[in-house]
Amino acid sequence: MDMMIENKIAVITGAASGIGEATAKLLAKEGAKVIIGDVAQSAEAVVEEIKAVGGEALFVRCDVTDEKSVRNLMETATASYGRLDILVANAGIPEKKGPVHEMQLDDWQKVLNIDLNGVVLANKYAIQQMLKNGFGAIVNMGSILAHVGQVNSTAYSAAKAAVVNFSRSAAVTYATQGIRINCISPGYTETPLLAKLPEETKQAMIANHPIGRLGKPEEIAEAILFLVSDKASFITGTVLHVDGGYTAV
Numbered sequence: 001m002d003m004m005i006e007n008k009i010a011v012i013t014g015a016a017s018g019i020g021e022a023t024a025k026l027l028a029k030e031g032a033k034v035i036i037g038d039v040a041q042s043a044e045a046v047v048e049e050i051k052a053v054g055g056e057a058l059f060v061r062c063d064v065t066d067e068k069s070v071r072n073l074m075e076t077a078t079a080s081y082g083r084l085d086i087l088v089a090n091a092g093i094p095e096k097k098g099p100v101h102e103m104q105l106d107d108w109q110k111v112l113n114i115d116l117n118g119v120v121l122a123n124k125y126a127i128q129q130m131l132k133n134g135f136g137a138i139v140n141m142g143s144i145l146a147h148v149g150q151v152n153s154t155a156y157s158a159a160k161a162a163v164v165n166f167s168r169s170a171a172v173t174y175a176t177q178g179i180r181i182n183c184i185s186p187g188y189t190e191t192p193l194l195a196k197l198p199e200e201t202k203q204a205m206i207a208n209h210p211i212g213r214l215g216k217p218e219e220i221a222e223a224i225l226f227l228v229s230d231k232a233s234f235i236t237g238t239v240l241h242v243d244g245g246y247t248a249v
């Protein structure tokens, strides 16, 4: 199926690994020119893999918590390719889990800074570029934990829930200006993050997904591709749950 994103200019944050990497590769395969913004230098290897199969990609070192760095990412995308069409604000970290009464403010702020403020800054500077051409499609990264609670997970849940409602308000703000903003909420997905977990923990996670397994990064990427493509031209301000039924029970 032609997803109609050929020659679209797409910035993806946190695409050195996991869901972001799978998304960068899929969007490039569909013909988009991909700009990866990540703190990890290993994003260069993703760029090389994309180029090796005939795609176009660029790595710009970016820390999503640093306003100047995020502005530079979006401005570099526009300077390199003439405009910015797509943003996938994906960069995120897990939290150090624990009960609220033992929480360290530094730990809380670190998660909020990357998982929420990083998304907001990416939207701010991407939208500035998108307004110039009157077109844009943004997907912000939520999580199942934006919608349901989990024992000892507070900063991450709070950040992701805020991303969801930030996305709704941003979506209605720019709805008449050609910019669509949506959110995606994956279930547990087999990224390097989860590979480190003990088998027992993994089995407990699987048990919470009615579909009977965890997600694959490529499955999340397919849903992101749909939302940023013109196939989703009437969809804005929504949340797509890609979670094997986790939040349906």
Ligand SMILES: NC(=O)c1ccc[n+]([C@@H]2O[C@H](COP(=O)([O-])OP(=O)(O)OC[C@H]3O[C@@H](n4cnc5c(N)ncnc54)[C@H](O)[C@@H]3O)[C@@H](O)[C@H]2O)c1
Residues within 6 Å of the ligand: 013, 014, 015, 016, 017, 018, 019, 020, 037, 038, 039, 040, 062, 063, 064, 065, 090, 091, 092, 093, 094, 114, 118, 141, 142, 143, 144, 185, 186, 187, 188, 189, 190, 191, 192, 193, 194
């Ligand atoms: N894996 C899951 O089960 C799962 C489930 C739901 C939501 N998510 C969300 O999906 C997103 C990607 O997760 P993943 O599992 O692919 O993780 P990952 O660790 O494989 O990838 C995260 C990427 O973000 C980058 N990053 C971290 N801090 C950054 C910063 N300050 N600036 C720029 N880049 C930064 C990392 O270098 C890495 O490349 C995250 O927002 C995560 O919360 C993941």
